[in-house]
Amino acid sequence: MDRRLTKDHVRFRLNSRQVAVRPGPGERLSETLREALDQRDVKIGCNAGDCGACTVLVDGDPVCACLTATAQVEGQVVETLKGLVETEPLTKRLMESFQDLGAAQCGICTPGMMVSAVALLRINSTPSNSDIEDALGGVLCRCTGYRKIIEAVSRAGDGHIRPPVADGGVGSGIRRLDGERKVDGTENFGDDVAPPDALVLQLIRSPHARAGFEFGDLDAFVAEHEGVVAVLTAGDIPGSNRFGVIPDFVDQPVMAETEARFRGEAVAAVIGEPSAMRDFDQDTFPVEWHELPSVTSVTDARAEGAPQLHEDRADNIMCGGFVKTGDAAAALARADVRVEGNFRSGFVEHAYIEPEAGYAICRDGKVEIHACTQAPVMDLEAMEAILGQDRSHIRIVPTAAGGGFGSKLDLSVQPLIALGAIKTGRPVRIAYTRTESMQSTTKRHPSDIHLTIGATRDGRISGFKFDGDFNTGAYASWGPTVSNRVPVHASGPYRIDDYAARSTAIHTNCPPSGAFRGFGVPQSAIAQESLFDELAEKLGMDALEFRILNVLRDNTPTVCGQVFTQGVGIGACLEALRPAWQDEREAVSEFNRQAASEGSALRRGVGVAAGWYGCGNTSLPNPSTIKAGLRGDGTLVLHQGAMDIGQGANTVIAQIFAEAVGVPVHQIELLGGDTDITPDAGKTSASRQTFVSGNAARLSGQSMRRQILQLCNAKDTATLSLEEGRISVTSDEGTHTIDPSRLDRDDEGYVLTSVETWDPPTKPLDENGQGAPYAQFGYAAHLCVVEIDTALGTVVAKKFVAAHDVGRAINPMLVEGQVHGGIAQGLGMALMEEYIPGRTENLHDYLIPTFGDVPPIDTIIIEDPDEHGPYGAKGLGEHVLIPTAPAILNAIHSACGVRIRQVPATPSIVLAALKGKRDD
């Protein structure tokens, strides 16, 4: 041991080495491990013990490193995932089983999961599912829905590891190609890549929903604070202080100029040395706030005389959407039965476990931005405007994204760190705190929907009138998209000849509502699918058969007048639920009979709901470009620009490409979405990557294959193999061997390249929303069994059966992963999640599902191929949560006879409904 160690040093064993550090008083072990000891496999998700991502073992016991003072582990043994990978054989088994089962999606929670699992398996090699849930229950996951993790830990315990699937073509459920680094702690997320000399940036944010502000002497502030290097305000922005994602609605400032329009909006940034920023007290920043009257609900925002958020948007109305076909009023008037209702939902937070993070650096005449994102090229375009610089001076290097779900489509940290790096000439980093991530980034739109639906006695829909107000928050973000999508989708996947749907996006002094898995469709599906149940009940029809009777089929028009002659798989999804619908209802009746006779307060119910979602942009161009190259050494390189945010694009796009080329997927080298080397594969949004980028990958692969075959004039039926730098082309005419090293190389070292673009064919919508908004839809139907404690109002989901028409499952394991994760998020929205500014700004007041909240899920994959999809594939990412919440609400009604029309259906709300009174 080093003799120069002082009493200020803290000594402990970290994995297999002895370390000595000098932490500040009260420095968290998580910070010491990451910053002083380069142990960046320890992830920080909340800094409050709410997420468990930072779990390490101290003397064998799992603890949150963020709740442990470094000085407290003096003399103890600290183990992290990276260390366990080296020393603990159980970890190897977990690494295998996690990959085999898709138990790691984005991977940000995986170190916490694996470390907790090691602690469990050390004392219990055959844990039950409930043992696993108890042991891992302190770690949150937002991607997987937990079931695959439970199975992976169980399998690692019993040692039943299956051999990896070999070929990896379309249709095979291979492991994620980027899976190993997700499970061994080496994946680099937004906060894992900053160089040691990076300055740290912190933001000064509005404490009020609306406030004017004035700065004091900022130069004096910098001068007086040792270690503070610079302050940024709106005045430091060389280009336009506006960003946004929809061209006509670019309205959000990087930092507010004179007035903050929501709580948490940034007005200034302080940049300093890490040690200074660690101790920086934000109260010392010279800003004076003047709180102003604000509007935080749609009702307030529409009231006469309400404060206006944007001068050019009268009555706080940002925009609206409208779809009309037939005559809804007349059809409702002649309907034999009618149902109507008001439905409400609140803000929903994405709650990915990785807060926004990254760093920027000025290098080689460019500003490089290394950060987590869902849309690197959109980031690039927005940064051009903000910096007033051509894109040749900007480089976006995406890190792994620890979840996104829509919110990482928008800029967050990117302009701030870039401005900081330009101003200081040094690398500048930031990781949002959990609270600022929740305060400042986009949310799911709160909705206030009025819906009336009629039906004739024969069970056919007769008239559908939908009116929805959506709280779009302070800035536009993806609000216009939500407005457009909702009227197109509010019918659900049903034939409705007489239809009118209007949506309105209304500004409030709340965080911007933006993109969140489903873009408003989950909210409208709650209203439509709940009322479909009521209609069926009024008609005396079976709820599932009523849906099947009205469902869209091939050759029936959607409410936009779009007719698909093929690939409408919703009928098959609903029909696939029939056996479970029968069995589960029988089981539930028996359960309820038994419970009633025993005097138990428990009741069970079964509900179904369906959903659809148009893949890609609504009636707008939406191209993806995929580039590939063959190196002189025979390596086939795929420039994979479709951001993998956990869903598996790195694997799926590569599988499609490999299939098209005709080589095993594991022989392909992947490059990421770095904008200097990879063309634009569009944003990871709107369930478009498998569909749109997948098609570009297919074309790129086919082009590469053609070029290779042309080298030896081989027929298209020839088989290719890549071995030891040579390509063998075998056909009935014999085998040719190509030596790529003998071919000419371009500037990038490629002897062959294939760059292909695909854009889904759509047509514009007219003033009544008639047209062809999407080239394909995907379809889904969920069945849910719930158990309600009628004395306490608690609702527990017991089982899901989920049928999804994915056209063609490129990777069935990843399909299941999406289904599980979507259901978990839909369940959260239905039962527990509501973001309230100022009140639920952390992960212990804002509740997302934990282990034990997500029940077993049977996934039924329907493959009704789509003519436009690559190998028939359809998008899936959004579809997976659209039917979940209404299926749960319908199951609650089935269990106890109450209709819940607002989410989340917390115990308080459910019990009040059971007692037939309004919740006070």
Add this chain to the structure above:
Amino acid sequence: MGFHSPATLSEALDLLAGSNATVLAGGTDFFPSLKQGAVPETLINIARLDELRGITKVEDVWRIGAAVRWSEIAKAGLPPFFDGLRLAAREVGSVQIQNAGTVGGNLCNASPAADGVPPLLALGASVELATADGTRTLPLERFIRGVRKTDRAEGEIVTAILIPDLPAGTRAHFLKLGSRKYLVISIAMVSTVVRADAAGRIEEARIAIGSCSAVALRIKGLEAAVTGMTLSDLRNNPRIWGEHLNVLHPISDIRGSAGFRADVAGELCRRSIMSCLLMEDAAGG
């Protein structure tokens, strides 16, 4: 200034005397409430003080060291009347929190939703505090004085929780209601300690409710009302709590309305007492 890990309690108390130091144990409440840039100048780590560790019984009193962690309680071999405390231990946050958080810290943090308080109230616990000058003991009811307020004076450290032994056959239980399975801050929680005679009639019941008032409360009226009752009396009286819960003052917050809390607290009491009566050997023990 700085971080201190004293080797003995008396060293810790000497450091604390007259200083503005903050006492740190498990850290599970300290770190989440830490404001950016506002780390206390002096921290005294008591998590590993021997005097604050271990669970012992001296004559008729059980002594739980203040720095005993919740996971140690969950695993400890204790008589059945500790079952309520052990169930609560398993519901404190998560395994990670239970491996760090201490019983003493839970009390000092004085959250209305502290999981440890209802079971300790039902057990009739007292709190032992030490200063450099000596120790004092006071009932838990008097130690916690309000939301985030305790009777702990400057210079004092909570050293132990003292629990009088209870007759064999006494059973205990704990129920916590939240909106999800793990990492739950309770909407309401109940702990009960019950002893029944050979015929299954309740001889003594202690009932404490948390999260339904500023400080968790014993419900003496309901305790008296259920005395003499049997399992079937409880089964047949769905609203056994009657007016006895009027002593609670629940608030409406994001987790649930006041009315909801009042409704469910009573039902949790009824179920918790019934659970005690249903435990093996509960009657006539």
